[in-house]
Structures are given as C-alpha cells and as structure tokens.
Amino acid sequence: MKxxxxxxxxxxxxxxxxxxxxxxxxxxxxxxxxxxxxxxSTEVVERFAARIPKVGGTFIQMEDELASSIAIQGAVWGxxxxxxxxxxxxxxxxxxxxxxxxxTETPCVFVDVQRGGPSTGLPTLPAQSDMMQARWGSHGxxxxxxxxxxxxxxxxxxxxTAFNLSEKYRxxxxxxxxxxxxxxxxxxxxxxxxxxxxEPRHKTHKALxxxxxxxxxxxxxxxxxxxxxxxxxxxxxTGLTHDERGYPAMTVAAQQKLVGRLQDKIRNAADKLVxxxxxxxxxxxxxxxxxxxxxxxAQRGIDAARAKGLKVGKLRLKIVWPFPDALIKKLAKRxxxxxxxxxxxxxxxxxxxxxxxxxxxxLVPHAGGGVHRPEDILKxxxxxxx
Amino acid sequence: MNxxxxxxxxxxxxxxxxxxxxxxxxxxxxxxxxxxxTVNCFTRALIDSKADLNKLVVVSGIGCTGRVAGxxxxxxxxxxxxxxxxxxxxxxxxxxSLTVVVYAGDGDLSAIGGNHLIHAARRNIDLKVIxxxxxxxxxxxxxxxxxxxxxxxxxxxxYGTFEPGFNLPHLVDAAGAVYVAxxxxxxxxxxxxxxxxxxxxxxxxxIEIISPCPTLYQRRNKMGDGLDAMKYYKQASxxxxxxxxxxxxxxxxxxxxxxxxIDRDRPDYRSLMVHQFQESLGDEYVETGECACS
Numbered sequence: 091m092k093x094x095x096x097x098x099x100x101x102x103x104x105x106x107x108x109x110x111x112x113x114x115x116x117x118x119x120x121x122x123x124x125x126x127x128x129x130x131s132t133e134v135v136e137r138f139a140a141r142i143p144k145v146g147g148t149f150i151q152m153e154d155e156l157a158s159s160i161a162i163q164g165a166v167w168g169x170x171x172x173x174x175x176x177x178x179x180x181x182x183x184x185x186x187x188x189x190x191x192x193x194t195e196t197p198c199v200f201v202d203v204q205r206g207g208p209s210t211g212l213p214t215l216p217a218q219s220d221m222m223q224a225r226w227g228s229h230g231x232x233x234x235x236x237x238x239x240x241x242x243x244x245x246x247x248x249x250x251t252a253f254n255l256s257e258k259y260r261x262x263x264x265x266x267x268x269x270x271x272x273x274x275x276x277x278x279x280x281x282x283x284x285x286x287x288x289e290p291r292h293k294t295h296k297a298l299x300x301x302x303x304x305x306x307x308x309x310x311x312x313x314x315x316x317x318x319x320x321x322x323x324x325x326x327x328t329g330l331t332h333d334e335r336g337y338p339a340m341t342v343a344a345q346q347k348l349v350g351r352l353q354d355k356i357r358n359a360a361d362k363l364v365x366x367x368x369x370x371x372x373x374x375x376x377x378x379x380x381x382x383x384x385x386x387x388a389q390r391g392i393d394a395a396r397a398k399g400l401k402v403g404k405l406r407l408k409i410v411w412p413f414p415d416a417l418i419k420k421l422a423k424r425x426x427x428x429x430x431x432x433x434x435x436x437x438x439x440x441x442x443x444x445x446x447x448x449x450x451x452x453l454v455p456h457a458g459g460g461v462h463r464p465e466d467i468l469k470x471x472x473x474x475x476x
Numbered sequence: 477m478n479x480x481x482x483x484x485x486x487x488x489x490x491x492x493x494x495x496x497x498x499x500x501x502x503x504x505x506x507x508x509x510x511x512x513x514t515v516n517c518f519t520r521a522l523i524d525s526k527a528d529l530n531k532l533v534v535v536s537g538i539g540c541t542g543r544v545a546g547x548x549x550x551x552x553x554x555x556x557x558x559x560x561x562x563x564x565x566x567x568x569x570x571x572x573s574l575t576v577v578v579y580a581g582d583g584d585l586s587a588i589g590g591n592h593l594i595h596a597a598r599r600n601i602d603l604k605v606i607x608x609x610x611x612x613x614x615x616x617x618x619x620x621x622x623x624x625x626x627x628x629x630x631x632x633x634x635y636g637t638f639e640p641g642f643n644l645p646h647l648v649d650a651a652g653a654v655y656v657a658x659x660x661x662x663x664x665x666x667x668x669x670x671x672x673x674x675x676x677x678x679x680x681x682x683i684e685i686i687s688p689c690p691t692l693y694q695r696r697n698k699m700g701d702g703l704d705a706m707k708y709y710k711q712a713s714x715x716x717x718x719x720x721x722x723x724x725x726x727x728x729x730x731x732x733x734x735x736x737x738i739d740r741d742r743p744d745y746r747s748l749m750v751h752q753f754q755e756s757l758g759d760e761y762v763e764t765g766e767c768a769c770s
Binding site for chain 2: 096121122124143144145146147148150152153154156157158160161162163164165166167168169170172186187190318319320321322323324325326327328329330337338
C-alpha cells in the first residue's frame, strides 16, 4: 500500500541523518516511539516528539532503554507501528527485548546510531563496532535483519525499508547508523506519499475462536498473521517457547519447531534480502567490501587505486544481516582478494572471510573515534594484490 | 454474590471457568499457594463489574504470578522479567480504549521492575496493577526478595535476612499512585471489591495482595502450611482504611495493616498530554484514539 500522507514531509530538505531517519519512520507509518536520551542518537526522537502530535500518534520518553525497548512492543500489539532509538550503551540494555521481539514475532525497529565503545566509550564520535551485537547480542539462536545507511538520504529511504521488512517478516529490524551519518547534513528528497510503498501489518481475518497466533497458513509462508489486543481474539503471547496457540510448551519438539521456524523464515528468504551497491565487481582483482560511513571513505581509496591502474570493485552492503553469503561466494570465484575497512577491529570482515572460503580477505581495522584515512585503504588494496 | 450474577453457562460447574483457559489446566501453582485465590477474586471482579472482556488486557512479568496472564481467557501478554509495566504503558498509549491490568509478583514489580513501578506511578499512567506479594522469589526456589521481612530464612540468606523490606504501599503512594489498597488472600471479597474500584478509577492503581508461599517461604521459616497462613492473616490483619502508608510496613509475624490507603484524583498521563498539546498546538494537534495500523 501507499504511505499515509499525514506522515510524509514531501519536498527537498537539508537534513542530518538523525532527522532524516525520523522522517523515514514517519513516512513508513511509525506512530509510536519510546526512547531514552543518548548521544549521538537523540535527535531522532527529538524530531519525532515535535512532529508526532501534528501527525497523530505518541512519543514517550521512558525511564531507561529497558523500558523503551518493551514499551514499543506493547504499542505494536496495541495496533501501532513503533520504534526506539539508541546508541551503544542503550543498545546493550535493549538486548533482552530484541529477543522478546524475535520470540513473540513483534514487528518493530531498533535504531542504533553507533559510537565508540566498549562501555561509555566515545559518546560523540563514530564507530561501527555494534555490528556483531546487532546479530548476536540477545541470547539464544535467532536471525535478524540489519540495514546500514551511508547518507542522510539513505537514513530516510532505508528507514522505510526497515519498517517494511519488519512487517513482512514479523521480526525486529536493526537500523545501524553511525555518528557520522547521523550528524552529517545533506540534501534529502522526500517523495510524495503516493510514491512510497509501505508494507501493511499482516492482520488475521479469521473468525473469532479459530485464530491461533502462531499458526502459519498453508501457503508456504513461515510468517503467521497478527491480531491486535482488543479485537476479541483473546490470544496469549509469551516469551516462553510456545506452540501454535501461543501456549507455553516445554518440550524438545516444540523448541525445535519454533526456533527452527524463526530461523528459517529469514534464512529461506536470504536471496530476497540482498541489498547492495555494486560497482565494477565483474572483472575486479580486488573487491572492497564496506558499509555505512566507511563506504564513503573507501570510495576515495578505490578511486586512487583505479587511478594507478588496479582493477578494484566496490561492494557496499545496505543489508548486512542476513549476510549475503551467496554474493560473496560468487565474487570469490573471480576476485583474488577482498579488502574490508570497518570502524571496528574486525567484525564483518570475518563474515567476508568465511563466505569467501579461502580467498584472501584483508581487514582494514579502526578502533573508532574517526574514520579511516583513504591512503590506508589504498595501501590495503595494494598489499592485497601482492 | 452469585445470585446477582447474570451468567450464561449451562455446563459450567464453577462460575469463574469461562474466564480461564481450561485447556491449560492443571496450573503450575503449588498446593496452598495464594495466586489462584487472587485469580478467583479477579474473575469475580470481572463478573461483577460487567467489564467488556474484549477490551480488557492482562500483562504479566516473570515468576509464579507472571503465569496468571497465560491462564486467563483474555488478550494476555507474558512479557520479560520486571517489564510488564513498560509493555503495558506502550499498549495503553497506543490504544487508550483498552483496560490494561498488570498482574505481577513482588519481586518482578519492586526489584527488577522497581524503576518502572515508580515512574508509572509518577506519570499516573492509567494501569491497574495487581501485586501478589508472597514475600519471596517462588519460581526460582525461595530467594530473598525486596519484600522479604527481616529475620526470615531464605535460600540466599540461609543465616537470616537482615536487609529491610520494601513497604510497597508507601513507595507507590510517594510516587503518585491514585489508588492504593492492601489485602491478604484471606480477604477474598475485599480483594474483589478493590479490583472493581481500580477498574473504575482512572490513573495508576495499585493493589497489594499478601499471599502465602507454603513451599518456599513458610516451610523454611517453620510457619506451617496454607491453612496456617489463612489463620495468621485472619488473626494479624487490621483494617486501617486511610492509614498513612508510612505506617503500614510489614514484619515477619506482626500486624498486617489492610484496607484502602489512598483514593485520590489527579489527571492521568494521557489526559495531561492531550491537554498540553491542545494548549500548545491548537488546531494543529491531531488527537488519535487508536493508532491506525492497517
């Protein structure tokens, strides 16, 4: 369906990534947000707090991130599209509720504007060191979807994608910004509402008394239909392992069936969940794999290498989780090496190395607090070919 | 009370049965546990208040009392430990037409969830909180809770507790709750009546129900079984309606002050929010009832 015009600020704007992310959420139909102040993410909810009374909806500043990350899920079951926004220390506090959203299949979006860590780290400076936390931070086996924008325009565009995917797969979606992208100001074009595709909530139309909250329809979809509280279905939702009725079921078989389905609904869709920018990879000797702000620095390293006559391809990940294994495997057949600059000491590089299965993978690490020097990326490209 | 109930169930043997998920019985609670008694009171309150059961939602946390949500034939959410209140806050704000009941234990609400308890009371979010206080962590095997009275023996204080316990009515009163009552599971009619009053009251209501845990609290403290608990509640309870909440703290074997301590009016969170936006934004404010999410 098309976006509700009430939330779409159509026009050409000069916005930072945090503000653009808020506009993307509003365009996607988010009508509830809960948050707790934390640098460098707070501007997202500050804008939401100012905008939402005029759009129709609610913002509440909760007492902490634990509360924010579960209040949004209450709001989802009350009928809203909802999200929360934070940075590293708050993201750490939200992990249990990412697990709750996974287990209860509550569609919602977690925005993490990454800063340097561990702990309080570098509150005002960038990093990309929460990428593995986004994938594995909550306990138990699960699959998530994580998107990484590299510009304010993409903070708008991909925020809509994040909400759409959360509804489509009934999964919490991680929106992994970084301090640079959050605070850089650029042109952002917001199209008319009728040009924005929005995934509706997939509500059940079953008769009262026949609906089971976790029963999949026989159409091969592994994503059950939702009901909202107050509609008369009188359903039960729990974070315990449960059966199709939503009732706790403490058996090996129930665990395998549920956790297996939660995993398969994402893994089986992995080929539909590839979102990348690819440039000159077909005949490249080296492919530079990057994401977020680092992709913009990497571009200069790539340009410098090409100026020296090297065959360098560029692969920018917009969806990092699920990781595009098949694409990396395909590129690994031709490329001699992968170079992976990232603002951490080696997270996504390990995924590239795993998927590349034997093809040389060179990490260009950075502990965070700034961005790479383009010459370091150039040097890594040159060394990768030696 | 039963004679007055307009009730349509030809096959039922117990009037509370239509409110329970009978396909989930037997429940997990121990013999002598008081949680089932509170659920019985709750269903009585639902019957007597003629509540719209399609619009009444129960939210629980984790623990023995956390299992209440799963046994009630209502829209029900078993959330994470300590977070029933913030979940319920989001639910209520997204759909203000719902009556949202938080049904949780003392450890869930006042230890791991203590911060949410005081902030929800401060905000005066329109939630009805039923706190079953059994003075102990039951589900995990009898560890000390913030409510465990001094000089008790628990699995984590094998030589006796020495921390002072929380006086929960005093805590939520100080934080701003508009309705605060305490009863024991001996006071089944009073509990049901307080629940009905809370259903009608707009704002943050808190009902503490002192409830026996024969398996893990009483046995370790040589306090007998469920029946002994009833005798103690009967003998030690004193009705002190309107008592200053600072004076109703519990001790291990002393008086249990019961009654309605607080019943006051102040605008709830959403009323204040709507008023604020109307004042500040005038016609620009778009007030929504339910969040439309097609």
